[in-house]
Amino acid sequence: MGKDGRFGGGFRQVRRRPERPGLVSDVCGNEPDMTSRTDTEASRIVVGFDGSPCSERALKWAAGEARAHGARVEVICAWEPVTRVAPPFFVYADEEFEAEARSILDAAAGRVGADSPVELETKAVMAHPAAALIEASRGALLVVVGSRGHGGVAGTLLGSVSQRVAMHAYCPVVIVRADD
Numbered sequence: 001m002g003k004d005g006r007f008g009g010g011f012r013q014v015r016r017r018p019e020r021p022g023l024v025s026d027v028c029g030n031e032p033d034m035t036s037r038t039d040t041e042a043s044r045i046v047v048g049f050d051g052s053p054c055s056e057r058a059l060k061w062a063a064g065e066a067r068a069h070g071a072r073v074e075v076i077c078a079w080e081p082v083t084r085v086a087p088p089f090f091v092y093a094d095e096e097f098e099a100e101a102r103s104i105l106d107a108a109a110g111r112v113g114a115d116s117p118v119e120l121e122t123k124a125v126m127a128h129p130a131a132a133l134i135e136a137s138r139g140a141l142l143v144v145v146g147s148r149g150h151g152g153v154a155g156t157l158l159g160s161v162s163q164r165v166a167m168h169a170y171c172p173v174v175i176v177r178a179d180d
């Protein structure tokens with residue numbers, strides 16, 4: 001049973017925003033209400049970031065919205081440690097993953113800061129990306145994620161992280177698609 005008390009996968013409707021190419025509306029197909037909440041925590045827009053061009057677009061979109069609404073941006077780069085099971089065996093130390101995530105975040109913050117003067121906080125988190133974003137969505141105004149898509153019919157599908165976040169986040173979700 002889903003959080004809304006209905007049986008099934010809890011699939012929610014998303015739709016393309018023709019007035020803003022590459023953008024899919026929040027999970028219910030409605031415009032997020034960016035003005036009704038005034039508490040400090042709710043003035044936070046969470047962005048999932050992995051360094052891909054699609055996540056760059058999501059971050060730029062979120063920064064523009066944050067600037068327009070006086071919100072701050074919390075950029076999250078999450079990873080799960082991976083151990084190879086075939087030779088050669090190696091395990092990367094958590095510090096290596098965190099250092100790479102920090103490097104990706106620092107570079108992104110520098111680019112966005114130059115384009116959009118907005119308060120930006122970066123977090124490197126060791127967790128599944130969807131789980132990290134869902135947890136960060138508690139009390140947030142909005143979560144923004146990218147979805148690469150595959151073009152053609154497959155391009156109408158959401159990626160696994162964006163789909164999971166859209167289904168389980170505690171606030172509205174905006175999905176920014178890769179260039180069409």
